[in-house]
Structures are given as C-alpha cells and as structure tokens.
Amino acid sequence: MANVNNQKILLQQLKRNYNLCKYCLKRHIPSVRVTHISDQENCFICHGMMGNIDIINSKILSAVNNAYEFDSFLIGATIPTEYYEREDQIRAKFKIRGKENIKIQLIRELRKKFLKITKTRLDFLMPDISINISIDKNNNVEVIARTRPLHFFGRYLKKHRGIRQKQTKCISCQGKGCLVCDYSGLSGYDSIEGIIAKRLISITEGQSPKFTWVGGEDEESIVLGKGRPFFASISNPRNRKVENNFKFTENGIIVTLRRKSDNVIGSSLAFITKIKILVECDRALTKSDIENLKVYGGSIVKFETKSRQFSKKIYSLRIQKIDSNRFAITVITDGGFQVKQFIGEREYAKPNISNIFDSNCRCISFDILDVDIQKHFF
Known part of the structure; x- marks a missing residue:
C-alpha cells in the first residue's frame, strides 16, 4: 500500500512540474492509473511523438503492405537524443530508477500494434523483414524496410x-x-x-x-x-x-x-572434378609417350603461382590418341585443378605434360564432364 501511495505522490509531483503525455507518465509510474491527458502534443519529453503511435504505425504499414511478403518481423527505432536527455533530467530530479526508456516503450507499442494488424509474428533472430523508423526532433518519420536475403x-x-x-x-x-x-x-x-x-x-x-x-x-x-x-x-x-x-x-x-535455409557454405568446400582435355604437342607422339603419361594416375601435382603453392591429386587418368600429335586426356581430380598449368602452358606445375613428353604442348580446349561436392552444407 505504501508503494502505491508513493506512486500517487510521484504522479502528482510530475503533473505539477511538467506537462507529460499519458505514455510518458505511465512509463514512470506503471502501477498507477493515468487519466486522460488532453495536451499530448506539448509533452515535455516526447513533444507528442508517443501520441502519434497510430500515425507512425500507419506509415509503417503503408511502406511494407503490398510491397513485401513476410511471415515474421522486427521493428527498431532511432529517436532524437534530446528525448533521452529530457527523460533523464526528470528521472534524476525525482530519483526514478529501473524504468524502461522512451525508445523501448515506443518500439514495444509499435510492435504490438503491427503484430495485431498483420497477423505475423515477432522474430528477434531471423525476421523476414526488418523495419527501422527514424524520427527527427520535429517528429517527422522515415520508414526503412529491408528483408532477409x-x-x-x-x-x-x-x-x-x-x-x-x-x-x-x-x-x-x-x-x-x-x-x-x-x-x-x-x-x-x-x-x-x-x-x-x-x-x-x-x-x-x-x-x-x-x-x-x-x-x-x-x-x-x-x-x-x-x-x-x-x-x-x-x-x-x-x-x-x-x-x-x-x-x-x-x-x-x-x-x-x-x-x-541459410547461407552457411563452409570455409573450404571440397569437390572432385572430371575433366576432358584436348591437347596438341609440337611433335608426333609415340606409344612410349602415352604409356609414360598413364603412370601419373593417382599422383599428386604441385602447382605454384605468384601468390601461393598448392597440390591437387589426380585420382584417375585416361588417354585417347586422336592423331599423330593430338590426344584427349580424361582426368578425375581434386577441385581447383589448374588444367593449363598441368599441360605446361602457364606458370609452374610438377609434373606437367610438356616436361613428361619433353615437348611444347598446348591445351586446345577442356570440358567439365562432372563435379561432385564431397562435403554437404545444405
């Protein structure tokens, strides 16, 4: 009972010293019934912002309804620092502690009204749509909405x-x-x-x-x-x-x-590629050349570029001779296998076909026959 009486006394002190709207009064004395306040626009703290909640909510609805599809939402707000300062001035004067601030009250009221009208749900973690309202010192409202990717x-x-x-x-x-x-x-x-x-x-x-x-x-x-x-x-x-x-x-x-459902891919995605490569050399190939190349199935190829060194495994290797100096090679390798380096055209690879044949070889074309992801993130 004493606490209720203290709250009633505080209510009278606030009314006597400041012109406050019903929202700003109720925020400081939630346990006491606040009667109708006629002068909402001249509230010392919010200058009528809290009395415009229905108008603000209408602007939010106008910005998102028929423009976005969503089943969940989150509303945030940015308000002038002067509103916090005036609220803190009152709280310091009357030693009011532990009450929600004006921004929290505004957001709570907006969320409650928006939820009731749209029949959607409030989601703090992964809302379909995030709505931020920005209010200036003249209570002009800007609504910015963005949906989750x-x-x-x-x-x-x-x-x-x-x-x-x-x-x-x-x-x-x-x-x-x-x-x-x-x-x-x-x-x-x-x-x-x-x-x-x-x-x-x-x-x-x-x-x-x-x-x-x-x-x-x-x-x-x-x-x-x-x-x-x-x-x-x-x-x-x-x-x-x-x-x-x-x-x-x-x-x-x-x-x-x-x-x-999400964008988790993983730091490194392992995959295997099957590639068919058409190769041309500057001399006629012998049966011995072909046999020498076949032994590299199952080998590790070391690549070197200006920025890094890395290795890729050849799991299988098949060769089909086309004419005297051209052949097709089908390899199953680790993903990221550098085809033209392996032929011997660019930068460095060991082994490479040009070195194996002791001949200048060129990649005429290569085609991707299949790609298999080794680890799944979906």
Whole structure:
C-alpha cells in the first residue's frame, strides 16, 4: 500500500512540474492509473511523438503492405537524443530508477500494434523483414524496410561454348547496386552469372545477387554431368514465397535451383572434378609417350603461382590418341585443378605434360564432364 501511495505522490509531483503525455507518465509510474491527458502534443519529453503511435504505425504499414511478403518481423527505432536527455533530467530530479526508456516503450507499442494488424509474428533472430523508423526532433518519420536475403543452392549445365561464367560489375556502383544497373550490381546479363541473376531478380523482386562458384571453366568450355554447383543469395527480396525447387533453360544454359535455409557454405568446400582435355604437342607422339603419361594416375601435382603453392591429386587418368600429335586426356581430380598449368602452358606445375613428353604442348580446349561436392552444407 505504501508503494502505491508513493506512486500517487510521484504522479502528482510530475503533473505539477511538467506537462507529460499519458505514455510518458505511465512509463514512470506503471502501477498507477493515468487519466486522460488532453495536451499530448506539448509533452515535455516526447513533444507528442508517443501520441502519434497510430500515425507512425500507419506509415509503417503503408511502406511494407503490398510491397513485401513476410511471415515474421522486427521493428527498431532511432529517436532524437534530446528525448533521452529530457527523460533523464526528470528521472534524476525525482530519483526514478529501473524504468524502461522512451525508445523501448515506443518500439514495444509499435510492435504490438503491427503484430495485431498483420497477423505475423515477432522474430528477434531471423525476421523476414526488418523495419527501422527514424524520427527527427520535429517528429517527422522515415520508414526503412529491408528483408532477409534468400539463399539458393544450384547447378548449371552449359551445352554451348562461348558463354563466360562471371559477369563484370556495374562500373557505376562496383557491384553494390544502383539505378544504372537496376540494383543488380552487374554490367549486364550475357554470362552464366548474368542469366541466373536476372531470373532470381525476376522471381524474387530482389537486389544485388551474390554468387559463390564451386570451381570455374573457360568461356569455350562446356559443362556436362550433374552440372557445376554454385550458391547464390539475393538481397532485400520483396517476394519470399518462391518455389523450393525450380528449373529453367536460357541460351543453352540449364539451371536447377533450390532454396536453402541459410547461407552457411563452409570455409573450404571440397569437390572432385572430371575433366576432358584436348591437347596438341609440337611433335608426333609415340606409344612410349602415352604409356609414360598413364603412370601419373593417382599422383599428386604441385602447382605454384605468384601468390601461393598448392597440390591437387589426380585420382584417375585416361588417354585417347586422336592423331599423330593430338590426344584427349580424361582426368578425375581434386577441385581447383589448374588444367593449363598441368599441360605446361602457364606458370609452374610438377609434373606437367610438356616436361613428361619433353615437348611444347598446348591445351586446345577442356570440358567439365562432372563435379561432385564431397562435403554437404545444405
């Protein structure tokens, strides 16, 4: 009873010294019933901000309804520091401790109203949409909404030569997304990356797709088998309710995609690649040359570039002679195997075919016959 009486006394002191709205009064004396306050706009602490909660909520709904698909949300707020300072002034004067501050009360009220109207759920960890309201000292409100990225795992088959894997970045924004590139971050859509990005943007109405490729190939290579794996994520999607699995074909590229629950790929993704390489040497090959090369199945190839040294294993090696100085070699190797270095064209590899044959050899072309991921993150 004594505590209730103390709260009533505090209520009278606050009313006598300050003009406060019902929200700012209730925040400091939650156990006492606060009667209707007529002058909400001239509240000493919030200058009428708390009395505008319904208006603020309407602005939030206008910004996100019919613009985004979401089942969960989180609302945050940025308010002027003057509001905290005036609140702290009162609390210091009347020794008020342990009460929620104005920002917490504002967010709680907004979340409660938003949840009731939208019939969605509040999610503090992984909300579909994050909404931040920014309020200035004149109580003008800006609403910024962003949705959680969507993540995909996919594979592509490449049946036609002459299409590169990666797209160059938009020169205006360097991949961040801008009006020039329609927020794709790309210079166009004439690569495998561009083709897939364009489709993801279309079905999700998102922005700035990002890709992690499980290996790569030359522009003139084809990709067969199950296809080359890749991971993709797209930012700020307006449409979240896309199919879990879908497939499309464009310009000889066959793409399969499926939704992933998160973007965990792992620090290193081990994979095995089956490659067919067409090689030409500057002299006629003998039967002995072919036999000498066969013994390297099961061997380790050491590569060296300007920046690093690394090794890859050849698990199997098959050779098919085409004519006097050309042959096809089919290898199953660790992912990241440097084909042209192994032939002996670029930088350093030991062993390499040019050294084995004691002849200058060139890679005419190479094709990816299959790619297998050894560790799964999905």
